[in-house]
Amino acid sequence: MNMKILVVGGAGYIGSHMVKHLVLAGHEVVVLDDLSTGLASQVKWGRLVVGSTADAELLASLFKEHRFDGVMHFAGSSLVGESVAEPARYYRNNVANTLNLLDVMTVHGVRHFVFSSTAAVYGEPVTTPIGETHPCAPINPYGASKWMVERMLQDHAAAYGLNSVSLRYFNASGADPEGELGECHDPETHLIPLILRSASSRSGPVTVFGRDYPTSDGTCIRDYVHVTDLCEAHALALEAMFAGRLEGATAFNLGSEQGASVNAVIEVAQALVREDGYEVAVLEGTRRRGDPAVLVADSSLARQTLGWKPRFGQLREIIAHAWQWEKRLAGLGKNNRK
Numbered sequence: 161m162n163m164k165i166l167v168v169g170g171a172g173y174i175g176s177h178m179v180k181h182l183v184l185a186g187h188e189v190v191v192l193d194d195l196s197t198g199l200a201s202q203v204k205w206g207r208l209v210v211g212s213t214a215d216a217e218l219l220a221s222l223f224k225e226h227r228f229d230g231v232m233h234f235a236g237s238s239l240v241g242e243s244v245a246e247p248a249r250y251y252r253n254n255v256a257n258t259l260n261l262l263d264v265m266t267v268h269g270v271r272h273f274v275f276s277s278t279a280a281v282y283g284e285p286v287t288t289p290i291g292e293t294h295p296c297a298p299i300n301p302y303g304a305s306k307w308m309v310e311r312m313l314q315d316h317a318a319a320y321g322l323n324s325v326s327l328r329y330f331n332a333s334g335a336d337p338e339g340e341l342g343e344c345h346d347p348e349t350h351l352i353p354l355i356l357r358s359a360s361s362r363s364g365p366v367t368v369f370g371r372d373y374p375t376s377d378g379t380c381i382r383d384y385v386h387v388t389d390l391c392e393a394h395a396l397a398l399e400a401m402f403a404g405r406l407e408g409a410t411a412f413n414l415g416s417e418q419g420a421s422v423n424a425v426i427e428v429a430q431a432l433v434r435e436d437g438y439e440v441a442v443l444e445g446t447r448r449r450g451d452p453a454v455l456v457a458d459s460s461l462a463r464q465t466l467g468w469k470p471r472f473g474q475l476r477e478i479i480a481h482a483w484q485w486e487k488r489l490a491g492l493g494k495n496n497r498k
């Protein structure tokens with residue numbers, strides 16, 4: 161069944177992959193993005209409206225013009241460190257602006273909402289792997305802002321009959337397997353793109369943030385999940401709500417369920433880029449504030465309830481797709497000089 165979907169934040173990393181996914185599945189897509197971090201060049205499918213969820217008038221006119229069947233919301237600020245330094249910005253953008261969006265949806269009777277949430281809603285893990293019943297006790301304004309939206313969604317379900325699915329991403333990574341899209345953050349703070357930028361010489365060596373964690377090799381363990389698999393979960397969530405199989409406010413973890421250490425990620429990337437004649441440069445650093453030793457998802461609920469079957473569970477595939485994208489950005493081919 162074809163739907164008309166508003167993708168808010170569709171010019172960003174995950175949103176842009178989602179737009180491609182929806183359009184190729186036959187849905188009509190309108191993208192709303194203020195291009196504060198997203199890029200117009202990443203909206204290669206669907207129609208782009210440049211504007212912000214802070215603009216209630218723009219939202220009203222957009223919802224008047226289009227009869228949306230559902231909304232997917234990716235437009236959040238997502239840097240933990242920045243959220244600690246500028247919490248007001250996070251509460252305004254992630255909470256207040258999302259409320260604007262929910263308001264206009266309520267007015268226009270749009271009842272299906274998919275929300276980009278995060279593993280950061282859990283805070284410091286008390287058990288691992290982390291299931292959805294793990295206590296939500298965020299330890300920074302970023303996680304708190306996402307958790308506040310999840311709470312709003314529960315109340316909107318009860319009072320206004322809004323159906324919503326909050327998808328708690330673990331480490332979103334990788335790139336479009338066809339090489340048409342990928343991660344373009346500025347500044348880049350994430351491990352995999354930083355490793356690959358070091359190999360392509362678009363940035364200096366990557367720093368390992370601590371080797372004194374209580375893990376097998378001393379580096380932090382994370383759960384890297386391919387962006388294409390995240391998109392598939394969003395599509396399944398929307399379809400389930402639309403078909404009446406999911407009602408009210410639900411939350412699912414999205415992860416590969418496999419932990420990989422920083423060291424392991426570097427080793428896999430190193431082996432991959434060497435095949436092309438490149439080399440990752442690594443520096444040793446100290447711990448980054450607020451990094452738990454291990455964050456791994458139990459995402460069995462999404463698998464059972466949504467029928468989600470991640471296609472790219474292997475770290476090597478995730479990094480290979482990200483490397484394909486990095487080579488494109490850096491204008492590289494095989495390096496025969498090395």
Ligand code: UDP
Nearest residue numbers: 349350351354367368369380382422448451
């Ligand atoms: N990390 C690192 N060096 C970097 C960036 C990240 O060692 O330059 C580590 C970080 O401490 C964490 C893991 O890599 O353990 C993943 O970090 P990222 O920022 O990619 O995602 P996060 O887990 O913070 O969402």
